[in-house]
Amino acid sequence: MYKPHIVILGAGYSGLTTATKLQKILHQNEANITLVNKHDYHYQTTWLHETAAGSLKPERTMIPIRDIINQEKINFVIDEVTMIDEKNKKVKLLNQEISYDILVIGLGFEAEAITNPDLNEHVFPIGNLNNARVLREHLEYNFAKYANEVEKNAARINIVIAGGGFTGIEYAGELADRIPELGGEYDVDRTQVRIIMVECESTILPGCEQEFVNYAMNSLESRGVEFITDARIVESKHDRVMYEKEGKQIEIPAKTIVWTAGVRGNSLLEHSSIPTVNGKVEVSRDLRVPGYENVYVLGDCALITNAETGRPCPANAETAIASAVVAARNIKAQINEEALQHFQSEKKAIIASLGSSDGVAVSLNGKKHFGWKATFMKKLSLNRYLLQLGGIYLLMKKGRFNIFHT
Ligand SMILES: Cc1cc2nc3c(=O)[nH]c(=O)nc-3n(C[C@H](O)[C@H](O)[C@H](O)COP(=O)(O)OP(=O)(O)OC[C@H]3O[C@@H](n4cnc5c(N)ncnc54)[C@H](O)[C@@H]3O)c2cc1C
Structure with missing residues (x-):
């Protein structure tokens, strides 16, 4: 009997959900399953802004993967994917190479700034647990240094948030709560600390209802967050950031530039021969890559079109989880040579x-x-x-x- 090797890359929302669904619906004789992830834990990306602000301990968001999967059914490999070679149906990891019959890619997102050399060296993305920890440490270090300086350098306690979308406002809100506490710990007066949000559209939360925008702005402003809209960050250095507004370039002294302005799919995809659009893979309605019938792409790596609206489904945890549930069912159907189902974007x-x-x-x-x-x-x-x-x-x-x- 044909027993395919299913390889799942990434144990985030989409990868881990696929793995746990497959372990329930597939019998051990039906397939071999391998799950590959960089770490031995799953982390909750949706709470990273709290870790990055220092209000939530990293371990609260971490879930040991071995506690979740059935290791009799799933071979769990802790390693880093370095290359996807879909022509030869192989995946290269740092320490080994794995062949697959069916591949599920759930490797998540990367910050847009990483690909821009004018920005990437001095910005802090909130993309994974490690960079959330780095940001938290960086904030604390600069508060501590500022408190010890004779000639105070305001750049240490000016925090610029690039992007006023969901992640940006969640981080700003968390930081606004955290700063008085941090100030208390390091003897820094709250009124000296600036949190400045720079957004390229004319409003924060672009596309959201005005009532939401007004509520969010009032809430954040009342806790000291400043807004600069219609402005684009063009350059960042270790102690300042430059933004452009109405044709003028303006500088803010700041050592902390938090990047929440746009994400793209994991760059490994762009380095494979799978076609990408803005770093993501446009999948068909059964979540496979057109032309690669054994490759499923899920979560933030995928561009899934909502069949009703013709617009892309939002890149969020809800979509990642829902797409994984459908992918698991489709993998079982594919093995059994049954019809595959279409992903329906539900109202969330x-x-x-x-x-x-x-x-x-x-x-x-x-x-x-x-x-x-x-x-x-x-x-x-x-x-x-x-x-x-x-x-x-x-x-x-x-x-x-x-x-x-x-
Ligand atoms: C601060 C913040 C707040 C958010 N808040 C919300 C929210 O409130 N609600 C919501 O619905 N969405 C929210 N999102 C978006 C949501 O977190 C993402 O859409 C979701 O995590 C995407 O799931 P995924 O499975 O595609 O990727 P992820 O959950 O990011 O998982 C990717 C996995 O792949 C692993 N990986 C990456 N590269 C490699 C490699 N080379 N080798 C091996 N493993 C690798 C990673 O370690 C990770 O385990 C938020 C995002 C952020 C950053």
Whole structure:
């Protein structure tokens, strides 16, 4: 009997969901499954802004992968993918090479700035747990240095956030809550610290309802966040950032430039021969790559078109998880030579936190929520994910039950 080797790259929302679904629906005799991930843990990207601000300990977002997968069914390899060779159906890792029959790519996103040499050296992306930790350490180091300086260098405590989308405002909200605490720890007066958000559109949260935009701006402004809109960051150095507005270039002394302005699919895809659009792979409705019937691309690496609207599905955890569920079913159908199903983009709640006890959200019935109710919804969605992923044990271990605070 044909027993294909399924290789899943990445154990983020999409990769780990695919693995856990496949271990449930495939019998051991039906396939060999290998899951490859850089680390032995899964981390919750949706909480990285808290880790990066220093308000959530990194270990709270980490879930040991071996606690989740059934190792009798899944061979877990901790290694870094360095090349996808789809012509020869092989994947190169730092330490070995693996052949596959069916490949699932769930390697996540990279910050746009990484590809721009004028920006990449001095910006801090919030893309994975390690760079969230680096940002947290960098902030603390600069606060400590500032407190010790005789001639105070404002660049140490000016924080520029590039991009006023969801990730940018979530980080700004978290930072606005964290700064008074950090100031207290390092003897730095809150009023001297600047948090400046630079957005290239005329408003933050472009495309969102005005009521949301107004609420988010008022909430953040009341906690000291400044906004510069219609402005584009053009250069960053170790102690300053340059932005362009109305044809003029303006400098802000800042050693911390946090990049939340745009992400693209993992650059490994662009280095493969799979065609990409803005760093992502345009997949067909069954989530396979056109022309590569054994390759599924999921989550932030994929450009999935919503069949109803003709627009791309949002790159978020909800899409990553939902696409993984369909991919797992399709892999089983493909092995059994049955018809594959199409990915339907369902209406999902929209939730953005603005710190530990404030946020904005729209629930599935279209009702808008503000304040603690929105943060409660975010915690609820995390808890539901944990329950689905690892049952009650994982929920009790990593769930967030405090409604009002972290
Ligand atoms: C700060 C922040 C807040 C967010 N908040 C929300 C939110 O509230 N709601 C929401 O729905 N979405 C949110 N998102 C977006 C969401 O996190 C992503 O859309 C989601 O993580 C995409 O899932 P994924 O499976 O594609 O990738 P990821 O979850 O990023 O997983 C990728 C995995 O691949 C691994 N990997 C990467 N490269 C390699 C390699 N070369 N070799 C081996 N392994 C590798 C990584 O270690 C990781 O485990 C947020 C994102 C950020 C950054």
